Amino acid sequence: MFPDFRMRLKLDKKTGKVMYGADIQSVFDICWYTFSRMVADVAPPVDEDLNYFESQGSILSCLACGKYFVRHSSRQLYCNNWDCQAERNRRNRRASYARKKAKEVENKE
Ligand SMILES: [Zn+2]
Numbered sequence: 001m002f003p004d005f006r007m008r009l010k011l012d013k014k015t016g017k018v019m020y021g022a023d024i025q026s027v028f029d030i031c032w033y034t035f036s037r038m039v040a041d042v043a044p045p046v047d048e049d050l051n052y053f054e055s056q057g058s059i060l061s062c063l064a065c066g067k068y069f070v071r072h073s074s075r076q077l078y079c080n081n082w083d084c085q086a087e088r089n090r091r092n093r094r095a096s097y098a099r100k101k102a103k104e105v106e107n108k109e
Helices: 027-041 054-055 082-108
Strands: 009-012 018-022 059-061 068-072
Touching: 027 068
Parallel strands: none
Antiparallel strands: 009 018, 059 068
């Protein structure tokens, strides 16, 4: 079902650390790799727990485009796609504007 991946060790010159990763040639490989990692690493337990994926903190469905991505921090909710980052900024701006407005109303009362 899954295509074969060539895994290889890469030396990160910046950190001097040896990284272990798949040899990725195309966007499709990345999708397959992400999906196969999801199946392999984040295989859901027998009792399906809706918070399971959330608790793993590694793979999340992007709030803007819905694609699965590997997140770099537990607070990351959007993938690295430029459009999604722009969407995140738009939503953040809107949310802070709404907070500001709410505060103004509060202060008047
Ligand atoms: Zn996205």
